[in-house]
Amino acid sequence: MPAAHDKPERQVVMIIDDEPMVIQSIKNFLTLETDYEVLAFTSPLEALTALQARPVDVIISDYLMPDLNGIDFFLRAKDIQPQATRVLLTGYADKENAIKAINDVGLYQYIEKPWENEDLRLVIRNAIEKRQLLKRLEAKVAELDQASSDLKGLYADLLRAFK
Amino acid sequence: MNSAAKPPTILLVDDDAIVTSAIANLLELETDYRVLSHHNPVQALELARREPVDVAISDFLMPEMDGLQFFRELAKVAPDVPRILLTGYADKESAIAAINEVNLYQYLEKPWDNDHLKMVLRNAIEHRTMRQHLGERLRELDLALRDRESLRQSAERWEQELALAQQVQQSILPRRLTDHGRFRFYHRYYPTGLLGGDYYDIAVRGDGQFNAIVADVAGHGVPASLGTMLVKVMFWEASERGQCCDKMLAEMNRRLAAFMPRHQFVTAFVLNADGTSGAVTGASAGGPHPILMSRDNGAPTRLWVLNGLPLGVVPDSLYRGVEREDIRLRPGERILLYTDGLLDSRIDLGETFDPRELVGLVDSLRQLDGEELLERLAAARGVGGRALPDDVNLLLIDYE
Numbered sequence: 232m233p234a235a236h237d238k239p240e241r242q243v244v245m246i247i248d249d250e251p252m253v254i255q256s257i258k259n260f261l262t263l264e265t266d267y268e269v270l271a272f273t274s275p276l277e278a279l280t281a282l283q284a285r286p287v288d289v290i291i292s293d294y295l296m297p298d299l300n301g302i303d304f305f306l307r308a309k310d311i312q313p314q315a316t317r318v319l320l321t322g323y324a325d326k327e328n329a330i331k332a333i334n335d336v337g338l339y340q341y342i343e344k345p346w347e348n349e350d351l352r353l354v355i356r357n358a359i360e361k362r363q364l365l366k367r368l369e370a371k372v373a374e375l376d377q378a379s380s381d382l383k384g385l386y387a388d389l390l391r392a393f394k
Numbered sequence: 395m396n397s398a399a400k401p402p403t404i405l406l407v408d409d410d411a412i413v414t415s416a417i418a419n420l421l422e423l424e425t426d427y428r429v430l431s432h433h434n435p436v437q438a439l440e441l442a443r444r445e446p447v448d449v450a451i452s453d454f455l456m457p458e459m460d461g462l463q464f465f466r467e468l469a470k471v472a473p474d475v476p477r478i479l480l481t482g483y484a485d486k487e488s489a490i491a492a493i494n495e496v497n498l499y500q501y502l503e504k505p506w507d508n509d510h511l512k513m514v515l516r517n518a519i520e521h522r523t524m525r526q527h528l529g530e531r532l533r534e535l536d537l538a539l540r541d542r543e544s545l546r547q548s549a550e551r552w553e554q555e556l557a558l559a560q561q562v563q564q565s566i567l568p569r570r571l572t573d574h575g576r577f578r579f580y581h582r583y584y585p586t587g588l589l590g591g592d593y594y595d596i597a598v599r600g601d602g603q604f605n606a607i608v609a610d611v612a613g614h615g616v617p618a619s620l621g622t623m624l625v626k627v628m629f630w631e632a633s634e635r636g637q638c639c640d641k642m643l644a645e646m647n648r649r650l651a652a653f654m655p656r657h658q659f660v661t662a663f664v665l666n667a668d669g670t671s672g673a674v675t676g677a678s679a680g681g682p683h684p685i686l687m688s689r690d691n692g693a694p695t696r697l698w699v700l701n702g703l704p705l706g707v708v709p710d711s712l713y714r715g716v717e718r719e720d721i722r723l724r725p726g727e728r729i730l731l732y733t734d735g736l737l738d739s740r741i742d743l744g745e746t747f748d749p750r751e752l753v754g755l756v757d758s759l760r761q762l763d764g765e766e767l768l769e770r771l772a773a774a775r776g777v778g779g780r781a782l783p784d785d786v787n788l789l790l791i792d793y794e
Contacts, residue, residue: 330509339636340513349490353500357517364524378538379532389552 242359243286245270247278247304248293248320257291260348267355275304282311289358291342293319294325302328305336313337314365316358322343401426402519407438407464408453408480413504417451420508427515435464442471449499450517451478454485461786462488465496472502474525476518480504486674556616560588563619566626571596574604574668576725580764580790584735584777591618592733592787593625597633602669605633605642608731608789609662610681612704617658624650625660634793638666639677643702647679647713650706660705663731665791672723672793677716680704683738685753687760689792692726695757697749723793728764730756731791739775742783747775764790 244267247318248254254271261269270287272278282290290308294301305317319341321329329341339361340354404427408414414431429445432438436458442450450468454461465477476499481489489501499521500514571579579596591611598604607629611621619762628649632642637678642664650660661681667674676684678700687695702716737747756772759767768788772778777786 326509330513333513339576340517349493353493353498357499361517361521361524364521364528368524368528368531371528371535375531375535375538378535378542381542382538382545385542385549389545389549 241266241268242288242362243270243330244314244355244359245272245287245290246316247272247275247291247296247301249273249296250293251322253293257351260351260354264348264352265355267359275299275301278304279307279311282308282315286312287315288362289316289318289355290365291320291355293320295322302332302336305332305338306385309336314362316362318342318354318358320346401428402448402522403428403430403503404515405438405442405447405450405475406431406791407433407435407451407456407461409433409456410453413453413480413531417511420511421515424512425515427519435459435467436462438464438470439467442468442475447472447475447784448522449476449478449515451480451515452478453480453490454482454545462492462496465498465689471498474522476500476522478502478514478518480506497635544626556588559616559619563622565579565588566623567593568595572598574598575602576672576794577604577669578764578792578794579606579666580768580792582768582786582788584772584782584783584786586735586782587614589615589619590785590787591615591622592735592785593629594731594787594789595626595629597630598669599633599636601636603638603666604669605629605638605664605666606731606789606791607662607664608733608744609660610733610735610785610786611660612658614785617655621654621658621660625662629664639664639675640702640716643677643679643705643716644710644713647703647705647708648710651709651713654706659707661733662702662705665729665731667791667793672725672727673720674723674729675718676700677718678702679716682749683760684732685756687728687730687756688724689726689761692724695753695760697753698729725794727793728760729791731789733785733787735782735786736775736777736788738784739777739782739786743776745776764792 244261246254246257246269251273252268254273258271261267270281276298292304294298294303302321316339317336319329321341322344326343332338339358342351342354404421406414406417406429411433416431418429418431421429430441432441435456452461452464456508461479477496479489479498480503481501486503492498499518502511516680570595571581573579581594583592584596591614593609594607596604596606609625611618613627628646631647643662643681661680663676663681663684665674665676676698679702683697683699685695686698700719703713737749756771759770762770768790
């Protein structure tokens with residue numbers, strides 16, 4: 232079983248913001264400057280539907296949106312894909328909420344608007360690295376389980392032979 | 395997520411004492427991190443050589459060396475420590491340029507926001523911890539794979555040795571039993587593993603008589619199969635001397651008690667018969683009682699009850715009590731010898747078998763031809779097609 236880092240697969244970043252301008256600017260920056268695959272949504276409900284369909288590595292969501300705020304959106308996204316790293320975009324006014332939500336929704340990081348692209352790039356890079364580390368850890372734990380059950384099986388075979 | 399019981403250690407370097415005490419105070423008040431503050435990067439490097447740290451925070455502009463230089467040096471000492479750079483507005487560009495070059499985890503612009511600093515630190519520590527976990531898992535995996543490999547190799551070696559042992563053992567068991575005089579022999583042996591711990595044999599003596607034995611060495615596997623070889627040797631030596639039954643068992647006990655490990659013992663039933671007259675002598679050393687029956691509605695089917703202690707348990711001086719009995723068979727009568735595996739063949743299914751029930755079962759089969767009788771008996775006791783809890787060993791002796 233190859234570990235996640237053995238085969239370079241494109242990382243998937245999902246962005247949700249009700250303002251098309253914000254979506255466009257993040258998408259342009261990431262498409263130009265990184266190798267990530269970008270999935271952009273102006274509706275958090277559509278984004279939830281998309282999360283049912285395919286795995287993503289990082290989810291970046293705005294806080295203030297008409298039909299669902301970013302924290303409630305993350306609560307539901309966490310149910311669908313607990314492994315995806317969650318990053319919240321906040322205005323200065325809702326930073327307090329973001330800080331409260333860190334533990335409630337398992338927020339990886341918040342970024343204040345207006346953000347700097349370099350900051351965003353670094354946060355996404357680290358968020359993806361966290362996701363990769365988790366994947367690799369899970370893979371290794373699974374391999375360990377396999378190896379130890381192999382060992383148990385071999386022991387049992389040996390014991391049977393000597394019974 | 396920190397696996398170590400001790401709190402994460404933060405190495406903090408800034409030539410400005412106001413900065414170091416502000417951050418140190420914040421972290422001491424609001425986190426459980428241990429903070430090691432330094433105003434001089436050279437001394438901070440000295441410390442990092444001596445003490446493990448989990449995260450490093452450094453100012454950019456310092457007199458002895460700048461933050462990037464400090465991180466380059468630190469990477470030689472502690473390569474896996476996440477590095478966070480504090481920058482003024484003016485040197486942010488240089489910091490961004492250095493992100494990949496010194497593999498910066500994050501930069502923080504002065505004046506920093508305390509909540510933001512705590513969040514970045516929390517994540518940096520989590521990264522560090524996950525990396526450590528991953529390293530540990532990889533090492534464990536390495537060990538497990540090595541263990542698996544060496545176990546595989548030993549398993550292979552053992553399998554070869556077991557196969558050899560199996561060959562040797564099969565060679566000590568008679569391939570087929572040759573009828574003798576008016577006696578016909580039928581036999582079935584179902585070992586529970588590769589190696590059985592049961593033994594059966596017929597030894598025709600020089601005087602026209604023959605000895606028969608069914609024995610069960612306690613336990614399974616290699617030790618039990620080695621035990622069967624000893625029993626064979628003793629059985630043949632005694633038979634060649636024209637000896638049988640109670641004397642043979644007493645002699646076997648004497649020799650086995652001398653070098654059998656504790657808790658190991660042998661049960662056996664031996665008999666001696668004259669090939670023509672039907673005179674039979676039997677003696678028992680703790681095995682199950684044989685069954686006497688007649689093919690043609692003569693004598694009732696019954697247990698041949700003889701008592702005796704198992705072999706190899708008590709020393710020769712205490713070994714009494716091997717009962718011997720002489721009987722005379724009439725044509726059509728038969729003796730079934732078996733080991734207790736036949737009674738226990740379904741013990742793993744929660745069913746034990748009373749010898750009296752066995753008598754009933756055998757009685758219903760007593761008119762069958764020898765081969766068929768054994769087949770049906772084994773099938774009725776669930777032998778064949780599944781792993782047995784104990785060896786099943788059947789020897790049927792027909793007098794015609």
